[in-house]
Amino acid sequence: MKRCRLAAGLLGALMALAGPDHSSSGGLPAMVGKANADERGKQGPAASMPMARDPSAAVAEEYEAARRQGTREAFELFIARHGDSPLAEQARAELKRMSR
Template identity: 80%
Template structure:
């Protein structure tokens, strides 16, 4: 009988010492939730990485930059970087026009 009272008292003491700012059962510590809360007091989402760019769009933008520059070096650099891309054929055609 004394043992169960001792365990109950120990558990109550630990609960009281833990206080409100410690980890509730099954969740984050309360202070972490408060730190992540937005100005309205609601828990917000953790910051995340921005979405990766579409590679095809990046290649098309690089081709347009080479076309605007219009130099042999710009088209050669584009072909060296993206030789397998369909836009590389257009860059090769532009190089042939520049050679004339």
């Protein structure tokens, strides 16, 4: 009899420590259940991923940004990131012009 009360007391203490944000069934936080219910209630098309950017366009934008800055550091950073790009040759030429 004492063991049963002790076990029940321990179970009650554990439930109290778990707090009100845990449900009594499954032990998941109550907010997870609410979020899942909200998601089930939504209607409409599923969200889609935007198309990936063209890598060469991103490199060209970075080169233009380095050119606008016009500093050695900007061109060196561009070359470090995109050393195999054709625009890296232009950045190297810009660095040579700057050193004159």
